[in-house]
Amino acid sequence: MSVETPSDIAAACLRVLWTDRRHFADGMKATAAAISRSHELIAESREALARAATIKLPLNLPETPSGPADRPPICIDCQLPMRYLVSQLDAAHALIRHVLFACDCGRTSCQAVVAET
Numbered sequence: 765m766s767v768e769t770p771s772d773i774a775a776a777c778l779r780v781l782w783t784d785r786r787h788f789a790d791g792m793k794a795t796a797a798a799i800s801r802s803h804e805l806i807a808e809s810r811e812a813l814a815r816a817a818t819i820k821l822p823l824n825l826p827e828t829p830s831g832p833a834d835r836p837p838i839c840i841d842c843q844l845p846m847r848y849l850v851s852q853l854d855a856a857h858a859l860i861r862h863v864l865f866a867c868d869c870g871r872t873s874c875q876a877v878v879a880e881t
């Protein structure tokens with residue numbers, strides 16, 4: 765039967781402390797790796813967002829676009845062709861132009877057409 769001396773007890777405590785310290789160091793290493801990984805993922809996602817901003821989205825445009833002069837809309841109240849008022853390019857899509865028509869009765873109609881290049 766072995767008798768534990770105070771120095772044996774202290775040595776056993778130190779072994780436990782060193783083991784715990786190793787676990788702590790391993791935990792710190794894993795945490796640092798996770799932080800580093802998250803930084804890489806953030807950088808990657810920023811690059812992906814920058815790339816996405818340059819990609820032109822496919823637009824479902826009519827196959828035979830009609831310009832404002834081609835066919836003015838008919839006023840639903842008067843059943844008469846409306847007159848061209850003003851147009852401006854879409855803020856997001858350079859291919860789209862919003863055209864505003866007006867009728868003598870005061871009704872207006874805004875149409876989106878393919879911008880002429």
Ligand SMILES: [Zn+2]
Pocket residue numbers: 839840841842843867868869870871
């Ligand atoms: Zn009208």
